[in-house]
Amino acid sequence: MTDVKNLEELFQAKIDAELKIEPKDWMPDAYRKNLIRQISQHAHSEVVGMLPEGNWITRAPSLKRKAILLAKVQDEGGHGLYLYSAVETMGVSREQTIDDLLSGKAKYSSIFNYPTLTWADIGAIGWLVDGAAIMNQVMLCRTSYGPYARAMVRICKEESFHQRQGYEIMAVLAKGTPEQKEMAQDALNRWWWPSLMMFGPTDANSPHSAQSMKWKIKRQSNDELRQTFIDRTVQQAEVIGLTIPDPELKWNEATQHYDWGAIDWTEFNNVVAGNGPCNKERLAARNKAHSEGAWVREAAVAYAAKKAKKKAA
Amino acid sequence: MSENPNNWPLWEIFIQSKRGLDHKHVGSLHAADADMAIENARDVYTRRNEGNSIWVVKSEHIHASRPEDAESFYDPADDKVYRHPTFYTMPEGAKYI
Ligand SMILES: [Fe+2]
Ligand SMILES: [Fe+2]
Numbered sequence: 001m002t003d004v005k006n007l008e009e010l011f012q013a014k015i016d017a018e019l020k021i022e023p024k025d026w027m028p029d030a031y032r033k034n035l036i037r038q039i040s041q042h043a044h045s046e047v048v049g050m051l052p053e054g055n056w057i058t059r060a061p062s063l064k065r066k067a068i069l070l071a072k073v074q075d076e077g078g079h080g081l082y083l084y085s086a087v088e089t090m091g092v093s094r095e096q097t098i099d100d101l102l103s104g105k106a107k108y109s110s111i112f113n114y115p116t117l118t119w120a121d122i123g124a125i126g127w128l129v130d131g132a133a134i135m136n137q138v139m140l141c142r143t144s145y146g147p148y149a150r151a152m153v154r155i156c157k158e159e160s161f162h163q164r165q166g167y168e169i170m171a172v173l174a175k176g177t178p179e180q181k182e183m184a185q186d187a188l189n190r191w192w193w194p195s196l197m198m199f200g201p202t203d204a205n206s207p208h209s210a211q212s213m214k215w216k217i218k219r220q221s222n223d224e225l226r227q228t229f230i231d232r233t234v235q236q237a238e239v240i241g242l243t244i245p246d247p248e249l250k251w252n253e254a255t256q257h258y259d260w261g262a263i264d265w266t267e268f269n270n271v272v273a274g275n276g277p278c279n280k281e282r283l284a285a286r287n288k289a290h291s292e293g294a295w296v297r298e299a300a301v302a303y304a305a306k307k308a309k310k311k312a313a
Numbered sequence: 314m315s316e317n318p319n320n321w322p323l324w325e326i327f328i329q330s331k332r333g334l335d336h337k338h339v340g341s342l343h344a345a346d347a348d349m350a351i352e353n354a355r356d357v358y359t360r361r362n363e364g365n366s367i368w369v370v371k372s373e374h375i376h377a378s379r380p381e382d383a384e385s386f387y388d389p390a391d392d393k394v395y396r397h398p399t400f401y402t403m404p405e406g407a408k409y410i
Contacts, residue, residue, distance in 0.1 A: 024380045078357050085341045088323065094343060095320055151340070158361070298319050304346035 020146035043083035044108035082151040113276030120187035126166015144216040199226040328364035
């Protein structure tokens with residue numbers, strides 16, 4: 001038997017050579033644990049992320065917007081499934097992963113614990129929340145674990161319409177009546193800072209980041225991704241005549257980036273700890289859907305058994 | 314796998330993107346039986362016309378080579394360069410070969 005230290009060196013050599021790690025390869029326990037946590041959190045975020053948007057499907061302002069929103073929400077359900085499958089390749093059962101979400105043990109992105117108060121929030125979510133998610137997901141297309149990277153490639157192909165439909169909603173509202181423009185601005189005001197928080201703690205306060213970078217699970221730091229997102233989004237806001245709610249926002253000639261104000265990490269920690277405006281509601285909705293769907297799962301198994309019996313006879 | 318008899322088994326999904334091409338593995342999903350696996354695969358993996366034919370195989374029926382043996386397992390191919398057409402020298406002037 002090769003000893004563990006040797007295996008770890010071989011593993012790291014593979015990573016350094018940009019070779020993907022596949023499910024049956026040897027991997028350090030901590031790598032496996034880290035990925036199970038990260039991929040399942042990501043899957044839960046896709047699934048819980050359907051709730052704030054689902055809130056507006058029946059009230060979309062036109063049939064066209066309704067069809068678009070339905071398609072987007074269906075995509076997010078699919079994203080959840082791709083990712084749950086990737087978790088499963090690490091030897092955790094689907095049931096276990098879902099149970100961890102339902103019991104509140106597992107986390108999901110805190111952004112989905114904010115409410116969608118107006119139609120403009122659907123615009124802001126597509127533009128900012130999907131926009132921020134895309135930054136992260138494009139990076140993850142090159143992550144070191146094969147099944148996760150492949151799921152990400154698939155997801156990224158589907159994401160770009162999500163961001164564009166959101167930005168278009170904002171653009172249309174911003175060009176509309178003063179009330180509509182006001183509504184778009186209000187949505188931007190409420191979603192801007194939580195969107196920046198989506199990139200996670202600052203690099204200085206992100207203890208696991210260095211290891212994740214060494215294992216090439218992550219390939220860019222939280223602060224780098226956040227800065228790129230800000231630089232791109234400020235320009236997009238200008239184009240549609242909306243104002244980023246940050247009085248300290250200023251172009252910096254020397255760095256060729258925007259300088260910007262400080263994130264309220266107390267709010268972030270508070271929402272992560274379960275005290276956001278919708279934490280309880282979201283978890284209750286998932287639990288309700290899961291228990292009310294139990295008969296469907298049972299019926300499908302019974303029906304499959306009946307069909308198999310008929311076939312055999 | 315879990316003990317709960319109401320859990321649907323796992324299926325591996327293969328999709329042919331175009332007539333004439335190979336079916337390619339795209340991922341997996343849970344379904345009560347093969348018919349349902351095919352329907353779910355359509356919804357999960359072909360929302361944008363990614364394919365025109367779907368194969369589903371219960372994951373437990375997939376057998377795989379072992380990665381730790383990879384080197385010796387594929388060894389026999391290493392010293393058989395004569396399996397590649399470029400190994401051979403063709404006489405000057407011969408066409409269509
Ligand atoms: Fe998504
Ligand atoms: Fe999305």
